[in-house]
Amino acid sequence: xxxxxxxxxxxxxxxxxxSLPLTACSNDVDAPNAEKEKQPESxxxxxxxxxxxxxxxxxxxxDAVFTDDDIEWFDxxxxxxxxxxxxxxxxxxxxxxxxxxxxxDGEYLFPSGATFVGLICSQVFDDLVLCCGKIDGEVIxxxxxxxxxxxxxxxxxxxRVQANRLRRAPQWEAFLKYxxxxxxxxx
Numbered sequence: 001x002x003x004x005x006x007x008x009x010x011x012x013x014x015x016x017x018x019s020l021p022l023t024a025c026s027n028d029v030d031a032p033n034a035e036k037e038k039q040p041e042s043x044x045x046x047x048x049x050x051x052x053x054x055x056x057x058x059x060x061x062x063d064a065v066f067t068d069d070d071i072e073w074f075d076x077x078x079x080x081x082x083x084x085x086x087x088x089x090x091x092x093x094x095x096x097x098x099x100x101x102x103x104x105d106g107e108y109l110f111p112s113g114a115t116f117v118g119l120i121c122s123q124v125f126d127d128l129v130l131c132c133g134k135i136d137g138e139v140i141x142x143x144x145x146x147x148x149x150x151x152x153x154x155x156x157x158x159x160r161v162q163a164n165r166l167r168r169a170p171q172w173e174a175f176l177k178y179x180x181x182x183x184x185x186x187x
Contacts, residue, residue: 045178046067046071046102046175046179047066047067047068047102047103048064048066048100048130049065050062050063050093050094050099050116051063051100052094052097052098062101063093063094065090066083066087068178068179068184070083070087071179073186074147074176074185076176076186076187077186079146079147080145081130081146082145083145090116090132090145091118091132094116096116096120097121098115098116099113099114100114100116100130101114102114102175104174104175104178109174110128110172111167112127112164112168113128114127115128115151116129116132117131117132118132119131119133119134121151123151124150125150126155126158128147128168129149129150131146131147131153132144149161149164149165
């Protein structure tokens, strides 16, 4: 009988451990300390690539989804990332829950990248997200994009969200400084 209890305990632990990466709020697909590869050659200084996980659990191919030339402005207070009207909407370029890697001057920018989410997502994320849409009271605006520290934004005060925000603070500062130097930062 003792053998079965031990076996059941080990199986429950294994199942919980294996399912953790699938349900965890972080979107780090690679090993936490794995070094990110350099961005493919591009004339743009700031570039974002979208990728999704393959059915095998490995990272799929990445496609450029926008560059700094596509960004019209970023509002520091609302965290809205406004794109030029001529750009194809991101929701047509990549699926929801796709990963987004940001590169600045060819170097990987944010640890763990970001996750592309929409208002229909019921999952909670404790790290950087690129959110398509915003609910403001009863008004739903799904044509705008926001860079939030988490999703839904009501969890911004959570301990893990704050730790992740602190971890990427130097990269966030570089991101803002670059946008400011290009005249694309609204304060």
